[in-house]
Amino acid sequence: MSAAAAAAAAHTPGPAAELTGVSKSYGPVAALRRVDLRLLPGEVHCLAGENGAGKSTLIRILAGAEQRDGGTYTVAGRPVPEAAGPARARRSGVGVVYQELSLLPHLSVADNLLMGRLPNVRGLLRPRRQAELARAALRRVGLDGVDPDTPVEELPTATRQLVEIARVLDQDARVIVFDEPTTALAEHETERLLERIRELAGRGIAVLYVTHRIEEMFAIGHRVTVLRDGERAACRPIGEFTPDSLVESMVGRPIDRLYPDSGRRRPDAAPLLEVTGLRAPAFPEPVDFSVAAGEIVGLAGLMGSGRSELVRAVFGADRVTGGTVRVGGVPVPPNSPRAAAARGLGLLTEDRKEAGLLPELSIQENIAIAGYARGGRGRLLSPARTRRHAAGAIEGLGLKYRDLADPASALSGGNQQKMLLARWLALDARVLLLDEPTKGVDVGAKADIYRIIADLAASGKAVVVVSSYLPELLGLCDRIAVLRHGRIVADLSAAGTSEAEIARHASLDGGADPGTHPSPDGKE
Numbered sequence: 445m446s447a448a449a450a451a452a453a454a455h456t457p458g459p460a461a462e463l464t465g466v467s468k469s470y471g472p473v474a475a476l477r478r479v480d481l482r483l484l485p486g487e488v489h490c491l492a493g494e495n496g497a498g499k500s501t502l503i504r505i506l507a508g509a510e511q512r513d514g515g516t517y518t519v520a521g522r523p524v525p526e527a528a529g530p531a532r533a534r535r536s537g538v539g540v541v542y543q544e545l546s547l548l549p550h551l552s553v554a555d556n557l558l559m560g561r562l563p564n565v566r567g568l569l570r571p572r573r574q575a576e577l578a579r580a581a582l583r584r585v586g587l588d589g590v591d592p593d594t595p596v597e598e599l600p601t602a603t604r605q606l607v608e609i610a611r612v613l614d615q616d617a618r619v620i621v622f623d624e625p626t627t628a629l630a631e632h633e634t635e636r637l638l639e640r641i642r643e644l645a646g647r648g649i650a651v652l653y654v655t656h657r658i659e660e661m662f663a664i665g666h667r668v669t670v671l672r673d674g675e676r677a678a679c680r681p682i683g684e685f686t687p688d689s690l691v692e693s694m695v696g697r698p699i700d701r702l703y704p705d706s707g708r709r710r711p712d713a714a715p716l717l718e719v720t721g722l723r724a725p726a727f728p729e730p731v732d733f734s735v736a737a738g739e740i741v742g743l744a745g746l747m748g749s750g751r752s753e754l755v756r757a758v759f760g761a762d763r764v765t766g767g768t769v770r771v772g773g774v775p776v777p778p779n780s781p782r783a784a785a786a787r788g789l790g791l792l793t794e795d796r797k798e799a800g801l802l803p804e805l806s807i808q809e810n811i812a813i814a815g816y817a818r819g820g821r822g823r824l825l826s827p828a829r830t831r832r833h834a835a836g837a838i839e840g841l842g843l844k845y846r847d848l849a850d851p852a853s854a855l856s857g858g859n860q861q862k863m864l865l866a867r868w869l870a871l872d873a874r875v876l877l878l879d880e881p882t883k884g885v886d887v888g889a890k891a892d893i894y895r896i897i898a899d900l901a902a903s904g905k906a907v908v909v910v911s912s913y914l915p916e917l918l919g920l921c922d923r924i925a926v927l928r929h930g931r932i933v934a935d936l937s938a939a940g941t942s943e944a945e946i947a948r949h950a951s952l953d954g955g956a957d958p959g960t961h962p963s964p965d966g967k968e
Contacts, residue, residue, distance in 0.1 A: 458521055460485045460650035461506065461538060461619045466515035468501050475501040477674045478515065483619055483650040488641065490661040490682065491654045492694050493671035494886035495856050499654055502671070503621055506652070507540045508533030520618065539612030543624040545604055547611075549597035554578035556596055557611050581610040585640055601747075602633035606640060613644075620644060621652040626660065627884065630746045631914050631947060638664050656886055658687045658702070659915045672696050695888035702891050703919030704898035713737045716906040717789075717875045719758060722767035726753035727930040730767055735875070735906040740897060742917035742938070743910045745927035745950050751910045752794055754927065755877040758908075759791040760784045771875055785814060790868025792861070794879040794910070800864050803853035807845055807863055808834035810852045814867045837870035838862070840899070842892050858889020865896060876900060879910040894920055914943045926950050 463481040467474070476498045483489050493499050504510035505517065508530040517524040519536040528536075547556045557578045578592035585606045596604060605625055612620055622641065626634040641664060645651050653664060661668055662682060670678040670693045678693045691699050715734035722731040727750060735741045743751040756762040758769050760780045769776040769784075777783040781791070793800045802810050811834040834848050843862045845855060852863060861881060868876060878897070882890045897920060901907050911917050917924050918938055926934040926949040934949040 459483055459518075461519045462517070463502070463505070464516045466502070466505060466517065467513050468498075468505065468510065469513055474674050476505075476512075479671070479674075479676050480679070481652075481669055481676075483652055485618070485648045485650050486645050487666045488645050488651045488653055488664050490665035490668040491652055491671065492661065492668055492690065492887075493677075494694055494888045495858070496673075497671040497694070497886075498674040499671055500623075503540065503623055503652075503654065506533070506538055506619075506621055508538070534615055534617075537616060537618035538621070539615055539617035539619070540621040540623065541605070541608050541612060541625055543627055545608050547596045547604055547608060550595060552593050552595055553582070553590060553599070553607055554592035556607065557581050557592070557614060559611075577614075581614045582607070584613050585610045600633075601628045602630075602637065605629070605637055609640065609644075617649065619650045619652070621654070623654045624656070625653075626655065626657065630912055631943070632746070632951065634660070656890070657913065657915075658690060658887060661690070662687065670694055691887050691891065694886075695891075699888075699891050702887075703894055703916075713739070716772060717758075717908070718768075718770040718773075720768050720770075722754075722757060722769065723765045724753065724757045724762060725765075726750050726757070726762070729931055731930075731932060733925055733932060733935075735908060737904045737906055738901050739923070740901050740907045740909060740921045742921035742924040743908060743927060744914065744917055744924050744946050747912070749927040749950065750930040751927050752879050753930070755791060755879055755908060755910055756793075758784075759789055759877055761791065785868075785871060785873070788872070788874035790814075790871065790873030790876050792864055792868070792876070792878045792881055794883065796857075796860055796864060801852055801860055804851055806849045807852050807855065808848040810863055811837050811867050811870055814871055833870060834866070837866040841866055841869075841896055856885075856889065858885035858892065861885060861889070861893060862896070865893075869900075873905070875906045875908070877908045877910075880912065881909060882911075882913075882916065914946055917946075918943065 459482045461483045463479060465478045465480065466476055467478055468476040479498070479502065481502065491499055491502070501510060505512050508528045511526050519538060522536070524533065524536060554574050558574055575592050582588065582590050582592065587603065587606055587610065590603065596607065599607065609620070625637060629637060638660065641651055641653065655661060665682040668680065668682050668685065668690065669676060670690070672694060677696070685693070688699060688701060691702055713736040716737040717735040719731060719733050731754065743754065745751050753762055757764050760776070760778060760783065764778045769778070771787045771789060774787060776787045776789065802813065805813070808830050812830045831848055841862045843866065844859050852860060855863060881897070882893055885893065897907055897909065909917065909921060921938045924936045924938050924941065924946060925932050926936065926946055928950055936945065
């Protein structure tokens, strides 16, 4: 953010919005306990905390979607009643850009932007006037080239995010809350969004930025409030934290480092996974790559580059038309996940809720089910054996649960990922293909998952990690293969490369550096 914006924030006569002593309970469970939050004009205020810390409840109270049980809430010094509701919050000048966008995909950009406007003539805005208003709103977020008549469903995700911001700004928001806005964005799209948010703060808007991504907080934030178990654990300028100390404040326990030490790979180790001449509809040319025992290889690239398609093809979940996959020198029959699992491959899918997690089955059944699929047709384990099977698989993973017989839906996102990893460890998978393994999990669970991955590699397994988050790949992997349009265009040593170099290889033009982060003090 600019020095002018920081100066404006420092000399503001009062907060744009303020919560004082706010509490909220759901039955016997206290979601928030006497929490204070002060949002200043021109300041990006980050909200940090693990899943379940109370962040979502606080956001809903700010948005008027949830009534507080106690405490006060003011916007520009004016009290907001407990039962104000979302419409009152919007009229007060509070807008929220949620992780799940609220745009209506089948309507045009203009219709989405102007929904809720007062009618001008006979209950409708004239089309010409509607287009003018929509273009003006789009210009405020740098979308001058977007046609207001375009259906929202035809826009890229990053552009939809900016349309959502334009809609909030069009409602004269003086406070904007961003709830995990970069979850579905590629690295260069994330940087563009962060730049727009800096511009908003530069105009004097108060921004509350909620994310699990530590580097983003240091890239964009002035101040950070940490919630832990429903209470405010810290509120300090971002410069008073280091990444490690911020994580420790969030989880309430010491963490030696977020990313484990590298150097696991034995230079003379033979390839454990060998992919040769792999052909599939997603790949215009045959793909070759290998992963040694004890090695972690990252797959980087923009959305649509073929990262997920590659690991799915290797596992047999997506159709291949040629080439070979070998594990330990033994060919894996193509187009058969069952055969891949039998040869020692395991796949953690990008969307665990859509493909992988069976939420209504128990934790132990979720772990055991891959064994049935691999070759246990007609054979069912007894409940006692299923329980022993699951208990052995989760040993050392730090899975937090009440009872293995509880439904998997009762677990947090991070614990669900650990459970799905245990599914493949129960089969003694030698090669693990992990597609966005930390997507949607909090920072404490991320640290656990990174440790688990490093331990698996140290035990001699080959690990492939697909991630849209470059700091994760650089911190975790030994090598990083960069894909562009279904081709591997670079194979880089993680220790000898940078976000900028990866981004240049991944981008179409090889030009701008879309993936770098400013220094921790916020300067560029």
